[in-house]
Every structure is written in structure tokens, then in C-alpha cells.
Amino acid sequence: MKIDHVTIRQLKMRMKSPFVTSFGSVQDKQFLIVEVKDANGLTGYGEGVAFEVPWYTEETMKTSWHLLEDFLIPMVLHKEIGHPSEVSTIFHSIRRNNMAKAAIETAMWDLYAKQNKIPLATALGGMRKAVEVGVSIGIQPTTAKLYEKIDHALKEGYKRIKVKIKPGLDISLIRAIRERYPEVPLMADANSCYTLENLPLLKALDQYNLLMIEQPLAADDILEHAKLQKQIKTPICLDESICSYDDAKTAIELESCGVINIKYARVGGLTEAKRIHNLCEENNIKVWCGGMLEAGVGRAHAVALTTLSNFVLPGDTAGSSHYWEEDIIEPKVEVKEGLINIPHEPGIGYRINFSALDRYTVKQHQYS
Known part of the structure; x- marks a missing residue:
């Protein structure tokens, strides 16, 4: 592989409704699209999913652009690269900034698959023809609105419901959902808003038969999660x-x-995501693929990753229409009876809707 041109675009797309978590709300989503082009004109696409505010990780959309422009693009532009799995090694000297790395690393995986005329899922070693999908529902203004969202998701066939919780909106929320939906596969996402001082509350969640509770303690903690897992029955994710x-x-x-929730952007790309997947499979740790409110390009990469064998739990790769009136890919990512069928076309398997891409682009620059 040899990259002749790289283009970064900054896009702004309005979501159908605000997505609210314990750390903030997003409706006008700004993100990056990275295009890598070879001498034959083939183009691979990746998505930079960092938010504008550093509330999920330390990265932001602006820091991602800076890292791409000043460090990452110069490290791969016009260089001979045998395989996209080498990109993470090339970037090894750059500390963290994983979402910036993933934005261009995934684009190179897409290009590689197109060059070899195979689907990205095949290039990654995936075997599934379709993947099960769950849905993530942000904090809602009323319980009635939450029920409306859950009812709609179940009607569309989603295999698992994830709801956001936070102090003051946790036990009562889960209890209400369980009373109305006693059998639905349900999980709670805390986005790091509890401590071990909340142990009685977290233990109380055991009675509601949750699939898991996601990231209850600090974002940079592993040790105290071990202490917590020993004291609760609900699996920690x-x-x-x-x-x-x-x-x-x-x-x-x-x-x-x-x-473990594997988000390829959080770990620096598809190569590292595969390594983590394989490690978890060897140790009987279940994995699923989380979401970052991606548009179509990022969502397509997540769908391809989910075809790997140990993604045994439904992921957050909901269909495009769950978030967007119009996506930047054609066809949209569609969920049918809780499943997304894997496209057969080379690369990510979806065409870029260039009209939409241009309309939502607010800034772009090409590097050659």
C-alpha cells in the first residue's frame, strides 16, 4: 500500500434527537472523515469520532485534526506499507490519541480491502453473514419518553436495550423498566459516575437481572472494578x-x-481491536462492539469488526435511521429483525453519498 493523497473533512450533522448521558448532551455532532487515496484513484474512508468536548476521553475533534495533520499523516503518506496491520506499529511512538489514530488506520483498512476486492469483514477475518444488534438509549426527559424509545426499539427487533444511568436516576429507573419489560435483555451504562462508596446501590442492581453494568467506576480504573466485581453478581463491562x-x-x-466493550476508535483502530478480541476469546471474556454516535463510515467499520467470532453479545451498531434523517453512506445501515446483514462489496461495503458529504462538510484540507 502506498498513499498518494489524504483528505480530512470536518462535518456537522444534526441528530434526530439529543443523546444525553451522565456527562453531557449531543445533538449537533461534529466529527472528521479521513480519505486516503492511492495512485490508482481507489479511496479508503475512516471516521474520527472524538467529541468536541473531552468528556469521554481526553481527545477532541480539534486535537484529532492536529494529530492527523502534524504527526500521523506524515508518518504514512507516500510510504510503502505492506498491510494495514502495520499502521498501529508505525504510530507506536505517538502516545495515546487513539481516536485520531483510528481515523486514518481504519481508512487504510478500507483501502486495503478495496485493493484486494474483498469485504472489510473478510479482510479482518470475520465469518458472520449477519450480526445481532442492540440499541443504546440516552437519558430521557420523562419515563413516558423512555418507554416510547424502548417500545420503538423492540418493535424494530433490537436484541438488547441499553439505558444510561446516573446518581439519582438509577434504581428507580431500572425498577420501572423491569416492571414494564420483565424479560427484555437489559443493561445499564453508568459512564464512570459511581465510586465504591455507592456499593449498596450497585449491589441493589443485582435483583433486576441485568446483562451487565457498564463502566460503573472511574474511567481510568481497573483495580477498584476488580474489588466491585467480587461483591456484585451482575457482570461488570x-x-x-x-x-x-x-x-x-x-x-x-x-x-x-x-x-469488555471493544470500541475500535477508543483502542486506536481495527488492528488493536482484533488483538483485544482474540485475548478475550482465549480467556472466555465475552465482548461486544460499542458505539460513539458514528455516522455511516464509522458505523460500517464497527459492523465489519463485529463479524469476528467472539462478538457474542449484541452491539450498539444501531441502524442509521436511529440517529440520522440522512446519512453519508448509501444504502443506509439497516436493521431487520434485530440483524444487520454484512455487505458483500469490497471495503466497508457502502457507497459514499457525496452530495450529503459535501453538504455537511464545514472544513476540509488535502495533503499530498
Whole structure:
């Protein structure tokens, strides 16, 4: 592989409704699209999913652009690269900034698959023809609105419901959902808003038969999650704590969780995501693929990753229409009876809707 041109675009797209978590609300989503082009004109696409505010990780959309422009693009532009799995090694000298790395690393995976005329899922070693999908529902203004969201998701066939919780909106919320939906596969996402001082509350969640509780304690913690997991029956799922293969290895050795949410952007790309997937499979730790409110390009990469064998729990790769009136890919990512069928076309398997891409672009620059 040899990259002749790289283009970064900054896009702004309005979500159908605000997505609210314990740390903030998003409706006008700004993000990056990275395009890598070879001498034959083939183009691979990746998505930079960092938020404008550093509330999920330390990265922002602006820091991602800075890292790409000043460091990451110069490291791969016009260089001979044998395989996209080498990109993470090339970036090894750059500390963290995983979402910036993933934005261009995934684009190079897409290009590689197109060059070899195979679907990205095949290039990654995926075997599934379709993947099960769950849905993530942000904090709602009323319980009635939450029920409306859950009813709609179940009607569309989603295999699992995830709801956001926070102090003051946790036990009562889960109890209400369980009373109305006693059998629905349900999990709670805390986004790091509790401490071990909340142990009685977290233990009380055991009675509601949750699939898991996601990231209850600090984002950079693995040790206290191990202490917590020993005292509650509900499996802990680690998200923000797992930024690398080494983090996953430490969590497994300390028995800090029963499940790991693998977001390729959080760990620096598809190569590191695969390594973590394989490690978890070897250690009987279930994994699933989380979401970052991606548009179509990022969502397509997540769908391809989820075809790997140990993604045994439904992910957050909801269909495009769950978030957007119009996406930047064609066709949209569609969920049918709780499943997304894997496209057969080379690369991510979806065409870019260039009209939409241009309309939502607020800034762009090409590097050659």
C-alpha cells in the first residue's frame, strides 16, 4: 500500500434527537472523515469520532485534526506499507490519541480491502453473514419518553436495550423498566459516575437481572472494578478503562470484569481491536462492539469488526435511521429483525453519498 493523497473533512450533522448521558448532551455532532487515496484513484474512508468536548476521553475533534495533520499523516503518506496491520506499529511512538489514530488506520483498512476486492469483514477475518444488534438509549426527559424509545426499539427487533444511568436516576429507573419489560435483555451504562462508596446501590442492581453494568467506576480504573466485581453478581463491562491490549490483559488478570466493550476508535483502530478480541476469546471474556454516535463510515467499520467470532453479545451498531434523517453512506445501515446483514462489496461495503458529504462538510484540507 502506498498513499498518494489524504483528505480530512470536518462535518456537522444534526441528530434526530439529543443523546444525553451522565456527562453531557449531543445533538449537533461534529466529527472528521479521513480519505486516503492511492495512485490508482481507489479511496479508503475512516471516521474520527472524538467529541468536541473531552468528556469521554481526553481527545477532541480539534486535537484529532492536529494529530492527523502534524504527526500521523506524515508518518504514512507516500510510504510503502505492506498491510494495514502495520499502521498501529508505525504510530507506536505517538502516545495515546487513539481516536485520531483510528481515523486514518481504519481508512487504510478500507483501502486495503478495496485493493484486494474483498469485504472489510473478510479482510479482518470475520465469518458472520449477519450480526445481532442492540440499541443504546440516552437519558430521557420523562419515563413516558423512555418507554416510547424502548417500545420503538423492540418493535424494530433490537436484541438488547441499553439505558444510561446516573446518581439519582438509577434504581428507580431500572425498577420501572423491569416492571414494564420483565424479560427484555437489559443493561445499564453508568459512564464512570459511581465510586465504591455507592456499593449498596450497585449491589441493589443485582435483583433486576441485568446483562451487565457498564463502566460503573472511574474511567481510568481497573483495580477498584476488580474489588466491585467480587461483591456484585451482575457482570461488570469495562469500556473507558480499556484503551489497549495491555489494559485488557490487566483487567482479565485482576478479574475486574466479565465483559469488555471493544470500541475500535477508543483502542486506536481495527488492528488493536482484533488483538483485544482474540485475548478475550482465549480467556472466555465475552465482548461486544460499542458505539460513539458514528455516522455511516464509522458505523460500517464497527459492523465489519463485529463479524469476528467472539462478538457474542449484541452491539450498539444501531441502524442509521436511529440517529440520522440522512446519512453519508448509501444504502443506509439497516436493521431487520434485530440483524444487520454484512455487505458483500469490497471495503466497508457502502457507497459514499457525496452530495450529503459535501453538504455537511464545514472544513476540509488535502495533503499530498
